[in-house]
Amino acid sequence: MTSLSNLADSNLSGSDLPDSELTKSNPHPTDHAPSHGDFRLFGLATFLVADGMTFAGFFAAYLTFRAVNPLPEGSSYELELLLPTINTLILIVSSLTFHQAGKACRANQLAKARTWLMVTGGLGVAFLASQMVEYFSLPFGLTDNLFASTFYALTGFHGLHVTLGVICIAIVTLQTRSNGRITATDHFGLEAAELYWHFVDGIWVVLYGILYLL
C-alpha cells in the first residue's frame, strides 16, 4: 500500500495547476495515450456476437412460427435443394480461400493474398447471383404466407451481410496493392474482413440447416 500513497502524492501534486491552464496547454483533448493497444478485432468480435443475436432472434421466431402456426392450404415448407446446396459449398470454399489470403498476407506474399482475395470476392458474388436466381424461381412472394415472409427476411438479412462482406473484400483487395495500406505486419483490415466473412458463412450453415433441410 505504500506504492498507493506515493502515487497519490505524485498525482495530487499536479492539481496545483488550475484547470484552465491544463486544457490550454493541451489543445487537442482527443489523442490519448499512444501506448493504447489495438482492440479493434476484439471490438469487432463483440459486435459479431451482437449481430449473431439478431440472427438468433430471427431463427427463434422462424422455429416458433413453424412449430405453432399452420400454413394455409396449398403451401408447404418444401424448397428446391440443389441451388442452396451449391451456395453452401460456395460459401464454405470461400471461407477456405479467405483463410489462404490471410496466410499469404502474413507471409508477406501480398500478390498471392490479392489473388486469393479476388477468388473469395468472386465466390461471394457468385453466391449473391445464385441467390437472386433462386429468388426469381421461387413459387411464393414476400407476403404470400408466414413461411414466405420469414424465408425472405432470413435470407435477405443474410444476403445483406454477404453484400457488405463483398464490399469489404473489394476494399481490402485494393488495399493490398503495392504501397497500399495493408502490409505483412499491419493488416487489421484484412483480418477484420476475414473474421466477418467466417461469421457470415457460419450463419449461412445454420440458416441452411434450419430453413432448407429441416
Next chain:
Amino acid sequence: MTLANPSELAQSHPGNLQPEGWLRYFSFSLDHKVIGIQYLVCGFIFYLIGGALAGVIRTELASPMADFVSRETYNEVLTLHGTVMIFLWIVPVVNGGFGNYLIPFYVGARDMAFPRLNAVAFWLIPPAGILLISSYFLAGAAAQSGWTAYPPLSLTTPAAGQVVWILSVLLLGGSSIFGGINFIATILKLRRPGLGLMQMPMYCWAMLGTSILVVLSTPVLAGTLIMLSFDIIAHTGFFNPALGGNVVVYQHLFWFYSHPAVYIMVLPAFGLVSEILPIHARKPLFGYVTMVYSIMAIVVLGLIVWAHHMFTSGTPPWMRLFFTIATSFIAVPTGIKFFNWLATLWGGKIALNSAMLFACAFIVNFVFGGITGVALAQVPFDIHVHDTYFVVGHFHYIVYGGTVFVVFASLYHWYPKFTGRLLNEDLGRLHFLLTFIGFNLCFAPQHWLGLNGMPRRVAEYDPSFTTLNQVSSVGALLMAISTIPLLINVVLTAFKGDIAGDNPWNALTPEWLTSSPPPVENWLGEAPLVTEPYGYGHTPDKEPSNPSVNQVA
C-alpha cells in the same frame, strides 16, 4: 508511457484541434469525460420532457373522465413518456453518462477503448430523440401503442407515428450496443497493468454485466422491430393474426430484450450506489466477492426470465412454472446485494449529506419494489394484477425509486468531480425531501389502485378510484416541483458554488486521485494503481493506506 508534461504531448500530436471551453460539449469530442457530460445533460433534458409528459398523464388522471386531453392524445403521451424515460433518460444516463465518465478512471485508462465509436454512440441519441418527439407534430399522430408496441395494437394505430417510433428505437438500440462493446473492451482490455479483475471498483463489474446484457439482448429487439416494421410497411404477417401471424412470438422476442433492459437500467445503479455508500459511511464495501458473483448471477438469470411478463398471454403451464421459479431466484443475488449494502452502512461513520440521503432512500425504495417484484413473479398473483396499476407502481419503484434516486445521489456525489464545486447542501436536502415524499405519494397509492382492479394505460376510470388517483397526482406535482431546487442548484453552483478541492469526500477510488475537474489525460503522471478501492476505516495504529484517509481518522 509517461505523460509527464501535457505540452510535450501537444507537440507529439500536432493538429486535430478540438473546441475548448463549453463549446466542446457541442462538438464531436472524443474525450470520455466530455461525452459523459454530454450524455448526462442530454439525458436530463429528456427527463424534463418525459416529466412534462408524465405531468399530462397525472393531470388527466386527476379526474375520472378524459377531460384534459383526448383519449388518442393520452395514448400518444403515454407512449412518448415511457419511451423517452427509458431509452433517452435512464439507459443513456446510467450507462453512457456515468459509465463514460467513471469507467476509464476506474480501470486506470486515459480514455475508452474506442473513442470515436463512443462519440458516434452519443451523437445517435439527440437525433433519435428529436425524431421520436417530432413524430407528435410531423407525422400527425405519434405512436399510440405504449413503449411495448404490442401487435396487433401497433399494427392498427396510425402507421407513420409507429414507424418513426421504430426507427428512433433502432437508432437508440444501436447507440446502446456501440456503448456496450466499448465498455466490455475498456474493462477487459484497457485495465492498467497490475489491476486485477477482482480489484476493480464495483461499478466496473456492474457495467461489465450490463454491457453483456446489452450486447446479447438489444440486437434481438432490433430484429423484432425490423419484422414489425415489415408488417406495417410491406404488409407481411409476422405478427398479424389476420395474415396467419403470431402475436405471442413478438411478446417473447420483445421481452427477451425488455426484461434484461430492466437490469440494464438498474445494474449500473447498483454499481454506483456501491461506490457512494462506502465513501460516505467510511467503511469498506461489505462482501466484495459476493457482490461480483451476484451481479453475474443477475446477468445470467436476467436472460432467462422474460416470459414472466406474459403469464396472461396463453403461456403453457410448464413455461409458467419455469419462469416463476427462475424469476424468484433473482431475489437471491438481489437480496445478497441489499444485505451487503446494509452491512456496509452498519457501524459506519455515516455522513448524511444529499448524496447519502438519496443513496439510502434508494435502498428503501428498492426493497419495496423488489418485494412487489417477487410477488408479481407468482403466477396466481400476477394473473390477478396483470395490466393493472399495481404493475405501474412496482415498475416505478424499481426504475424511479431505484435508478433515478441513484442518479441524483451520483449527481451530488460526482458533481464536485465534474466541476470542482460542491452542490449546495440545503437545496440538495430540499430536493431530496420533495422527491422522496412526492415519489412515495405518487406511486404507493397505485398499488392499492391496481389491487382493486384499476387497469393501466387508460384515460378514464371508475369514479371509485378518484381519491387515490388524486393523491397520486399530488405526489406527481411534488416531484415536478422537486426539479426546481435541483435545477437552481446545478446551474448556480456551476458559477458560484463552494470550491470542492480535488477530493472533497476523502475517497480512495482513482477518479479522486487527480484534480477536479480532471486534466484531459485524467492524470498528469502515471495512472494510479488502486488495488483496494474501499480501504476505508483502517485502525490508526496500522499503516494508513492513503494520506487522505489519515485526515479523516
